[in-house]
Amino acid sequence: xxxxxxxxxxxxxxxxxxxxxxxxxxxxxxxxxxxxxxxxxxxxxxxxxxxxxxxxxxxxxxxxxxxxxxxxxxxxxxxxxxxxxxxxxxxxxxxxxxxxxxxxxxxxxxxxxxxxxxxxxxxxxxxxxxxxxxxxxxxxxxxxxxxxxxxxxxxxxxxxxxxxxxxxxxxxxxxxxxxxxxxxxxxxxxxxxxxxxxxxxxxxxxxxxxxxxxxxxxxxxxxxxxxxxxxxxxxxxxxxxxxxxxxxxxxxxxxxxxxxxxxxxxxxxxxxxxxxxxxxxxxxxxxxxxxxxxxxxxxxxxxxxxxxxxxxxxxxxxxxxxxxxxx
Amino acid sequence: xxxxxxxxxxxxxxxxxxxxxxxxxxxxxxxxxxxxxxxxxxxxxxxxxxxxxxxxxxxxxxxxxxxxxxxxxxxxxxxxxxxxxxxxxxxxxxxxxxxxxxxxxxxxxxxxxxxxxxxxxxxxxxxxxxxxxxxxxxxxxxxxxxxxxxxxxxxxxxxxxxxxxxxxxxxxxxxxxxxxxxxxxxxxxxxxxxxxxxxxxxxxxxxxxxxxxxxxxxxxxxxxxxxxxxxxxxxxxxxxxxxxxxxxxxxxxxxxxxxxxxxxxxxxxxxxxx
Numbered sequence: 001x002x003x004x005x006x007x008x009x010x011x012x013x014x015x016x017x018x019x020x021x022x023x024x025x026x027x028x029x030x031x032x033x034x035x036x037x038x039x040x041x042x043x044x045x046x047x048x049x050x051x052x053x054x055x056x057x058x059x060x061x062x063x064x065x066x067x068x069x070x071x072x073x074x075x076x077x078x079x080x081x082x083x084x085x086x087x088x089x090x091x092x093x094x095x096x097x098x099x100x101x102x103x104x105x106x107x108x109x110x111x112x113x114x115x116x117x118x119x120x121x122x123x124x125x126x127x128x129x130x131x132x133x134x135x136x137x138x139x140x141x142x143x144x145x146x147x148x149x150x151x152x153x154x155x156x157x158x159x160x161x162x163x164x165x166x167x168x169x170x171x172x173x174x175x176x177x178x179x180x181x182x183x184x185x186x187x188x189x190x191x192x193x194x195x196x197x198x199x200x201x202x203x204x205x206x207x208x209x210x211x212x213x214x215x216x217x218x219x220x221x222x223x224x225x226x227x228x229x230x231x232x233x234x235x236x237x238x239x240x241x242x243x244x245x246x247x248x249x250x251x252x253x254x255x256x257x258x259x260x261x262x263x264x265x266x267x268x269x270x271x272x273x274x275x276x277x278x279x280x281x282x283x284x285x286x287x288x289x290x291x292x293x294x295x296x297x298x299x300x301x302x303x304x305x306x307x308x309x310x311x312x313x314x315x316x317x318x319x320x321x322x323x324x325x326x327x
Numbered sequence: 328x329x330x331x332x333x334x335x336x337x338x339x340x341x342x343x344x345x346x347x348x349x350x351x352x353x354x355x356x357x358x359x360x361x362x363x364x365x366x367x368x369x370x371x372x373x374x375x376x377x378x379x380x381x382x383x384x385x386x387x388x389x390x391x392x393x394x395x396x397x398x399x400x401x402x403x404x405x406x407x408x409x410x411x412x413x414x415x416x417x418x419x420x421x422x423x424x425x426x427x428x429x430x431x432x433x434x435x436x437x438x439x440x441x442x443x444x445x446x447x448x449x450x451x452x453x454x455x456x457x458x459x460x461x462x463x464x465x466x467x468x469x470x471x472x473x474x475x476x477x478x479x480x481x482x483x484x485x486x487x488x489x490x491x492x493x494x495x496x497x498x499x500x501x502x503x504x505x506x507x508x509x510x511x512x513x514x515x516x517x518x519x520x521x522x523x524x525x526x527x528x529x530x531x532x533x534x535x536x537x538x539x540x541x542x543x544x545x546x547x548x549x550x551x552x553x554x555x556x557x558x559x560x561x562x563x564x565x566x567x568x569x570x571x572x573x574x575x576x577x578x579x580x581x582x583x584x585x586x587x588x589x590x591x592x593x594x595x596x597x598x599x600x601x
Contacts, residue, residue: 038568038586042351042441059571067581074564074572076398076422081564088571088581242396270396293398293564294390295436296353 012310013317014303016054018262018285019185019210021108021146023054025303026275026318030266030289031057031112031149031189032085037101043296051106052299057287058095058102060114060151063123065091069156070233075222080241080268081290082222084156084234087114092124096131102143109143110187114151118164118174121150125181147185150178153216155193155238165191165216168203179208187264190214192247201255212255213264213287215248241290242268249281256282257326270298272305280324351567352376353438355392358429359411365492367460368416368427370435375410377439383447383467384533384558384590387439388566389414391425400426401563401585403463403535404440405496406470415496417460441566443590445533445556447471454526454553455481455499456544458517458536459490462497464558468533469499482524484517484540518543531555532593545593557596558589 014025029052036056039048068088075082089095102109111128115121125148135142152165152174164170175188188204190197192215201212217238224231248267256263265278266287278286291298306318315321352374360371377387381404388399400422405413418427429435445468453472455465462483472479480501485491488510494502504512505520513520517540526532532555534544541557548555561573561584568586575584577595582588 032570033565035569042438042567042586043353044350047353059569068571068574070576071574071581072562073574074570075562076420079396081398083564083570083572085571088574268396290396290398290564293566293570294396295399296438296567 008311008314010311012307012315013319014307014310016285016318018264019147021055021185023108023285025054025306026279026283026285027053027299027303027306028055028110028264028285028287029053029057029292029299030287031151032059033289033292035059036105039296047296050300052297053107053288054285055108055110055146056105057110057112057149059089060087060112060154061089061092061095061124062087062114062116063092063120065089065094072231072233073237075231077220077222077239077241078243080239080243081293082220082232082237082239083217084232084237086156086234087154087161092127096127099131099143103141105143107144108146110147110149110185111145112149112151112189114154114157114161116157118170118177121174122177122181125178129182145184147187147210148178148182149187149189149213150174151189151216153189153191153193155191155217155219155236156234162191162193162219165189165200166194168199171200172203172207175204175207175209185210187211187213189216190251191216192244192251192267193219197251198254198258201259205259205261209261211262211264211284213266214251214255215244215267218244218247240268242270244268245274249277252278252283253281253325256323269302272302272307272309275302275306276309276321277325279318279321282323282326284322350380351439351441354436355434356437358431358433358435361429361431362496364495365489366418366427367493367496368418368429369405369496370414370416370426370429371411372414372435372437373410374412374437377437378407378410378412381407381412381440381467382444383471384444384464385440385442386464386566386589387412387414387437387441388563389426389435389437389439390422391429391433392436393425397422397425398564399436399438399566401560401566402426403558404467405463406466413466415460415463415493438566442585443588445558445590447475450477450531452478452527452530453480454521454524454530454532455479456517456521456532456534456536456540457481457483458540459485460493461536461540461558461560462493464535466497466499469497480524480526482517482520484515484520484536485511516540516543518547522547526551526553528552534558541596545596548593555593556590557593559584559591560589561585
């Protein structure tokens with residue numbers, strides 16, 4: 001008989017528990033990189049069966065509609081891409097009016113909330129809670145909105161976003177106020193654009209966050225090669241993709257080594273091996289982002305590869321790999 | 328004040344977009360033929376799922392799978408022939424260079440057909456105005472107009488003789504060429520050529536090319552009392568409506584080139600001076 005590590009496991013257990021939420025596997029989508037409604041329109045419902053993610057995170061919703069930044073907004077960079085979309089979205093009222101479109105999403109939905117002022121974030125949470133309570137009271141069929149991800153880390157908006165997420169005190173205040181408004185899962189999405197990510201993470205944890213997701217994009221600049229002027233309409237943008245994976249891994253590793261709360265790792269995840277590395281650094285779950293732009297079946301491939309990565313290591317569950325890089 | 332006469336409505340474009348609903352495929356498709364026109368490549372792919380539902384003016388997102396992270400690139404459908412689709416590729420950056428270098432038996436990762444396409448049903452006669460690689464969708468358009476028996480003229484503008492080799496990728500009877508340096512066809516721009524060739528009353532102008540060409544075409548069409556549509560190019564990440572990376576400023580706010588377009592009525596666009 002061979003011991004663990006030498007024997008191939010046929011069906012490793014990929015299930016994870018994220019702040020009380022049971023997920024079939026650890027791969028979520030990063031907000032803004034996959035739109036279930038648009039994907040259905042383009043490719044049909046059959047292309048999303050089985051659903052590629054274990055939980056669905058829609059694009060950031062803000063209280064008021066946001067036009068977003070002037071184009072150009074995206075371009076490829078070495079091993080990644082840069083974007084400065086600027087949280088274009090129709091605003092909370094329009095989002096709530098279209099809530100029906102998410103009813104058939106077969107996995108839990110985590111609403112990603114952005115804003116200018118802290119009060120805007122809170123008003124979104126307040127109104128969503130009221131809407132869900134009213135709908136539930138009326139016996140309405142509602143999407144399975146299990147929680148919120150507070151986007152305090154978008155580098156592409158003038159106010160809010162980074163201005164909150166780079167300040168531990170601001171992050172703590174907002175998280176505590178949001179905590180008071182909801183019993184649902186509360187996730188704070190952290191920025192890598194700080195000197196001490198653990199300080200911000202601790203502030204969110206102390207204020208009652210159930211989990212942290214990290215990292216959002218790295219603030220970056222790309223020039224137009226002909227004019228030598230900033231290429232993006234917003235001038236600066238956010239770098240994502242495999243280029244930032246080592247930065248994200250380091251930050252997950254630092255926080256997991258210090259704090260005891262579930263982490264959703266993100267930043268350049270493109271393969272099952274990448275997922276395994278984030279989990280080894282202490283992440284409970286992960287979110288795939290830029291890779292979603294390369295193929296609709298990318299997340300399913302990643303999950304299949306993760307199973308294989310565990311199997312060849314003789315690991316019977318993802319939990320067995322968690323935190324291996326720590327200590 | 329900013330209206331064009333006899334224009335098919337935005338609703339026509341929207342319904343063309345709707346017609347493309349839930350018909351795209353994401354998969355791998357093999358290159359079965361490659362032709363070179365100077366540095367440009369015309370790739371023929373066996374892609375029955377795409378060919379069966381494609382409309383003129385639609386595009387695909389394509390890449391050559393390999394090591395490392397690469398976004399797919401938007402490419403117009405140059406033409407559709409039975410179960411085959413053709414893509415005309417200009418090697419520009421790293422992604423398009425790799426695509427243009429794809430050879431027979433190579434497999435492309437591809438999603439499509441995507442976008443709205445040109446609304447061809449309500450047209451009586453058509454002038455096609457193409458610039459550079461923006462000529463790419465016009466073989467498909469010309470084939471569809473020919474099948475409908477609609478009178479059609481095409482004017483293509485290129486920078487120089489090298490770029491004008493693109494014209495070899497087209498089989499259009501009534502095709503006029505211009506180059507900026509006069510090395511092929513008339514000296515001047517596609518719009519100057521369009522002005523010279525002219526279009527009958529009630530003709531529709533379908534344009535695709537660089538932004539300055541589109542702005543000039545629209546200005547000329549307006550002056551001549553012609554309605555029309557422009558197909559836009561944009562940097563895209565997803566190409567499928569998720570990321571909001573490819574927007575263009577229009578009279579209806581920022582619209583996504585990938586799903587609200589790439590074809591927009593001249594009326595909708597806020598292109599340069601109008």
